[in-house]
Amino acid sequence: MNKIIILITGLLASFCFGFAARSIIVKPINSNTINMKKVTGIGGIFFKCKDPKAVNEWYKTHLGFDTSPYGTSFEWRDMEDSTKKGLTQWNPFAETTKYFEPSTKEFMINYRVENLEALVEQLKHEGVTIVDKIEDSEYGKFVHIMDIEGNKIELWEPK
Template sequence: MKKVTGIGGIFFKCKDPKQMQEWYKTHLGLDTNDYGATFEWREAEDTSKEGATQWSPFSETTKYFEPSTKEFMINYRVADLEALVEELKKEGVTIVDEIATYDYGKFVHIMDVEGNKIELWEPK
């Protein structure tokens, strides 16, 4: 079973997310918005399929990364999230929450062996 198909996003804590977005916009040319920046691309195997990777600075006080105490979180794109979660449960991986479904895909959070919270995303 294919698990991770790519990186869906890079999320990190900082003192001032708006200032961070402006710095990256000014000095590195990121096209930022309220959520950070979105990098759009096409799949190599089928160029008719589009994808995106999100870059997002979060406030250093965000609770979104909990229960992890780390300064970052990575979002991985996956295929068949429900089957993957069942497989991860059998392997003893900590599943933080239930699968949530939105108009842009399904999400769930897990913890790795060093306590990093990981976001798994099955795009629509």
């Protein structure tokens, strides 16, 4: 009987010690990171083509796109607050563009995000390749990252 009590006491002590050690050693997860929105939507679709001007004209003629030399912008309203407008950009690039580098792919997707600085810090911590520094422009903040297959991704926090 004493052996059983000693065994149970030992197991209970081991469990409690393990739980206490885990609480001390394991870094707690930042609750802001868990709740942080990452991507909130698609900000744009960019792709390479032989003749961007001809592609713009084709989409204008056959699909009714309101194109400019920079493609077209699709305007939409926020689902939660219909007073907020958003844009999704569609843009053909010359096949010789360097803008997609270091990716060798024919396309690049722009994702809308909230709090770009915090997201970049989190991505760095997770080992994601950050291609450049955050750029602040009249359209908002931009940065480029690479996914695991070598696709360059543009992250955009609109103003």
